[in-house]
Amino acid sequence: MDDSTACAEPAPERALQPKAEKEPDAGRGRLAQVIATRGGRAAPEAPFVIEHREALLYMLAQAAELEHGIMCQYLFAAFSLKQHADEGLTDTELAATTRWRRKISHVATQEMLHLTLVQNLMTAIGGAPHLARPNLPNPAGHYPAGVTLALLPFGEQALQHFMFLERPEGMALDDAEGLAAVRRAAPAMMQTGDIVPRLQDFATVGHLYRSIEEGFTNLAAKLGEQSLFIGPPRAQATAANFRWPELIAVTDLGTACLAIEEILEQGEGPRGDWREAHFGQFVAILDELQQLTAANPAFDPVRPVLVANVRPCEHASDVPLITDPVAGRCADLFNVSYEILLLTLERYFAHTEETDAQLATLTDLSMGLMFRAIKPLGDLITTLPAGPDHPGRTAGPSFELFYESDYLIPHREAAWSMLAERLVEAAEFCERIRDDAGGP
Template identity: 30%
Template sequence: MASPRITTVEELQRYLYAAMQLEHATIPPYLTALYSIHPGTNSDAFHVLRVVAVEEMLHLTLVANVLNAIGGTPDLTAPDFIPVYPAYLPDGEVDFAVSRERFCRDSLDTFLKIERPREAPDEESRLVHRQHRGTKLITAAIGAEDMRFYSIGEFYREIERGLRFLEKEKTAAGEELFVGDPARQILPQYYYSGGGEVVPVTDLHSACAALRLIAEQGEGVGGRIYDVERELAHYYRFKQLLHGRYYQDGDEPDDPTGPPLDVEWDAVYPLKKNASLADYPEGSELHTAALAFNAAYADFLELLTRAYTGSPELLIEGVADMFRLRERMTALMHNPIPGQDGVNASPTFELAPVAVGS
C-alpha cells in the first residue's frame, strides 16, 4: 500500500473540513430541485429528493463527529464554507460541475454523477490532474493544488487511510489521536433520518464506521444497490427516476424490475439556474425575499455549528429548520423575474459571515 497523503493531525482536520464542505455542497442543489416541483405533483421524485437531503445532513453530522473526535472544530459559518455555484466537488471527475437548478433531466444527471460508484483502477490513478478555470473548487489534495481525487469514495478512503496511519503513529509514541471532548458528539437520539443512525466517534473503529456509512449510503456497497442497512443507496434512488421503475430485491444495478413510477418533467417551476442577488433589482420584492432567505440560511448554518460544538440537542431543531426553509424558497420560486421572460427566481445562497454566539 502506498504511503498516506495525510500524515499530521492538522492535515487530517483539513481533509475532514473539506468533507463537511463536500457534504453540505449537495444540500442547496438538492433542496432547490426538491422545491422546484409543483405542489401535489411528482410525488416519487419529491420523496427521493427529500430522503437524500435528510441523509446528506446525516453525512454532514457524521463527518462533524469524526472532526470533533480528533480535536477539530466544525465551523459552517466560515466565509469559504459555501461554494459558489457552479462548483466542482473534490471527487476527481472532470466531466461535471454542480449547479442549483430546477428538477429536470440535467439536474438528475448531475445528481447521478455526484453519487456514482467509482473506484480507481489502480493506486496511481487515485489522484488525477484537474485544472478548471472560472469555477470555484471546494478543495484540493493537500500539498498538490492541481490534483483531485478520482472519486468521492477515494477521497473518503484517503481520510480513512490517514486515520489508520495517525492512530498507529500516536500509539507508538504513547499518545492519543482521539482527544476530542465527548460532549461534542452527536448521539443517535439527537438525529433521526430514517436511513442510518448517527455514529458517535470515540476511536478508530467508530471513526471508520462513520466514514463507511457515508460512502455506502451514497454509492452503495461495492456498486451494489443497497447499503449495509438494506436501504437503497442514493445513486440507485436517483436511477429509479431515470428508469421510471422501482428497484426490488434481486434486481441488477441497471435493471430495476419493481413497480413503475411516473416523473412529470414539466411539472416544475422554470427557475433561473444558479441565480444570484444581482439578478433581482435592488429594492424589489424578489431582492428582499432573496436577502431574507439568505439570512435564514445563515441562521441555519449557525445553528448547526452550535450543535456540532457543544450543544448537540440543537440538531433536532436544525433538521426541522432545513425543511422550514421551504416557505422562503417557494416565495422566490413561484415568481417570474422581471425582464427575463419565462424564468422564475430562486434562492441564491449568498451568505455574509455569521459570528457564532453573536
C-alpha cells in the same frame, strides 16, 4: 485499539431510519440494467497520503464542503418540481413529481446526516467544526479537476450530474453536458514527509472517503488511538438530540470507520448494491422521467425556475440577479434563515458550557428552521417571478452565504444572545415582506 485492520471489520447492525419510499422497480429499470451490464468497475484508485493530523483535518474540511454543497444542489432540484395538478400535470404525472420530490428531499436529508458525521470526525481529533463553503457555482480550482457543483432545476441534466457525483468508485461515467469541470493539471500529491497539507485530486467522493479512512487507520497506528482521538466525547452530535439512528458518535478508530462506512453505503454504495444507494435512486428517477416523457413529449415536471442570486456572485459574473422586489426579499429571508441554521449548528458542534437541555434546544431550532422556514420558503420562491429582466421565469432559492468565514460564535452567552437577536430580526423582516406585498 491500535489494530490497523479495524476499518476492514464489518459494521454491526444498527437501527436505521426508514428508507426513502422505493417503487417496485426502483433501480431495476432499463437504464439501471444498462449501467449494471456495461462492463463493471475499474480497480479503485490508490488512497492518497495522509500522514499527520493537519492533513486529515484539511481533507475532512473538503469533505464537509462537498457534502454541504451537494445537499444544496438536491434541495434546489426538489424545490423546482411542480406540486399541483393545476400546473399542467395529469394524475399520473403529479404522483411521479410528488414521489421524486420526496425521494430527492430524503437524499438531501441524508446529506445533512453525512455533513454531521464529518463534523463528528473532525471534532473527535481536536478540529473545529466546518460549515463554510463557497457560493455556488463553486469557484474554478476550488475542488479537484473532475468536481464541479452548481444549482440546477430538476431534469435530465441535473439527474445525470447527481449520478456523476454519487457514482461508485471505479465506475466510468461522464458528467452532464455543460457541467464538466475545468480540466487542469492534477495537483501535486502529498509525499511522505510533507508537513503542509494540500488539495488532493480525488476521482470520486468514495475515493476521498476511502483515503480519509486510510488516514485515520495510519494515524491511529502512528500516534496511538488515545493520542489521535483527543476531542471531548461530549462534543459529539448524537442520535439522542438529532433523532438520526445512523448518527454515530466518533470516539475511537472503530467508530470513525463506522461513520465513514455509513456515508459510503448511503451515498455511492461502493461496498454493496448501488441500487439502494443515492446513485441508484437517481438512476431510477431518471429512468422513470424518460419513460413518462416518451409517453407524453409535452410532459414538463419543472417550474420555470431561473438559477439566480439576490446579489452578484463574487466569483461568477454570469449568474443572473433576481430583480422582482418581493421575490428578492423572500430569497433574502430564505438565505437569512439558512444563515441562522448554520449559526445554530456551529454552536451545537462547538458548544462549551451548554446543558443537555440547551443542546436539545439548539437541535430543535435547527430542525425547525429546516422544515418550518427553509422548506416553505423554497416552495414559495419557485412560484414568484424572477423579475422584469427574466419574463416567464420564476426565482429560486440561491443558498447565498454572506461571508466566507465559518459560523462559529465562540462565547456561550454572546452566542445565545446573537442567535435570539438574529431570529427577531428575521421575524420582523418577514412581517415587512408581508406588509409590502399586501398579504394577510
